[in-house]
Amino acid sequence: MTQIFISTGEVSGDLQGALLVNALQRQATEQGMDLEILALGGDRMAAAGATLLENTTAVGSIGIFESLPYVLPTLGIQRRAKAYLRQHPPDLVVMIDYLTPNLVMGRFVRRYLSAVPTVYYIAPQEWVWSAGAGNTRQIITISDEIFAVFPGEATYYKQWGGNVTYLGHPLVDQAASVPSRDAARQALGIPPEQVAIALLPASRRQEITYLLPVMVEAAQRIQTAMPAVHFWVPLSQEAFRPALTDAIERFGLQATLVDQSSQTVIAAADLALTKSGTVNLELALMNVPQIVVYRLNPLTAWIARKLLNFSIPYMSPTNLVLMEDIVPEFLQEQATPETLSAEALTLLQNDAARQRMLSGYERVQQAMGERGVCDRVAARLLAIIASK
The missing domain is CATH 3.40.50.2000 (Glycogen Phosphorylase B;)
Structure with missing residues (x-):
């Protein structure tokens, strides 16, 4: 059994995660791979076939004071997810957006599951509103690869030394x-x-x-x-x-x-x-x-x-x-x-x-690219696992 762990949050992350889960299952079936997907996500990802460790769609915000009510719930979710992953290391970790929680999760994987490859898919928009280099450096450090969905995103993270590939935006698949x-x-x-x-x-x-x-x-x-x-x-x-x-x-x-x-x-x-x-x-x-x-x-x-x-x-x-x-x-x-x-x-x-x-x-x-974005991303992810 091949296991992939996907970490995301909020309604938009759940949507992107669900599109990816569907594509991963299609690609795994074509390759005859027995695949299990574990996730921090929401109902859409669960409906697509992921096994949720925690539901994170309601614990998200933008802003300083706006985030305060979600600090303790998020810490609890992460504590339980980390404990599970230490007992059951996956074959690959995929992070989708969700800046602060995924920086924490990425640092954990780097420290305690160093043999597990990591991919940041839809990296946080530090390329738009970064107030400093700290988060950008961390994103590069915790990511073996970054799959960008905006041309500007790809350019930015490449300039910082990231291993970046632009594959198009996944919503073009949904539009079909x-x-x-x-x-x-x-x-x-x-x-x-x-x-x-x-x-x-x-x-x-x-x-x-x-x-x-x-x-x-x-x-x-x-x-x-x-x-x-x-x-x-x-x-x-x-x-x-x-x-x-x-x-x-x-x-x-x-x-x-x-x-x-x-x-x-x-x-x-x-x-x-x-x-x-x-x-x-x-x-x-x-x-x-x-x-x-x-x-x-x-x-x-x-x-x-x-x-x-x-x-x-x-x-x-x-x-x-x-x-x-x-x-x-x-x-x-x-x-x-x-x-x-x-x-x-x-x-x-x-x-x-x-x-x-x-x-x-x-x-x-x-x-935004040609259709088939999610399948291209899924194929690259499975290839990373195979290359191990």
Whole structure:
């Protein structure tokens, strides 16, 4: 039995991990390999066939104060995972994003399981917002290989001496199976003439606090200007249902909370108001115009700017692919109901503005690589095990 251990967290890591698990199983079957995949991940990875040591989708955040509630749960998860791995060393360790926890896990593997090869797949975006060289050096140290999913990511880690390969972005594989606009609208019961907007506010608890209020107030303004509009809100975590239901009712939105896959909602939409994250690339691959929003605790933002001199060229992965303004980003104090609703109305009512964004999407899609990314990654991972 060949064993691979995959370490990731949060909803986006669970999605990427599930795509990889599926590909690993396909490749192992083709090679006649008996493969077991153990993981720190979530329900999607479990459904794909991984055996979860711990569920990590709900223990994630961005920011200083935002992370504090998750410190002790994360330490407990890591303590139990390390104990298991010392008793049952795998044949390969794969780390997906999830910066601080995976740095801890990588250092542990280097120290106590030094014979086990390690791969960082989708390395943390230190190439975008690194405030120093410390984390970058650690990522290089704990990784025998890095499989990059952005061209800029590959360039950055190569410059630091990493053993890096760019294989494309895995979401291009997922895009092949998304429903058509007509099929998605039929599944959701949306008439062809209905203007449908996807609200994608949160995959983390902190985003319910800082993003949802401004997003629903912007939606209310859009609804006032376009009374026939309807909003669709996919539920990323069951725990968010009460907050989302309350916000919809409080602002009087014509909105539907959807338990179905977010892909169905996205495919059916004319526009999305969305948090920054992996979902931005899903929108770009499905050619749905989007407006990206992000806010942190104001004190976290002040510390980052004033004390840490923190700045980033872009927040949205869609803009990071080409390092260009493909989609509008409204961060922190720029993210107001007035600016978001005005931008939304422009994209809904101005064909030229929509077309500019869709033309940018075409170039983003070309840069994300050809389909088969996950299978190429899986084949490389199994080859590393075979080379041992």
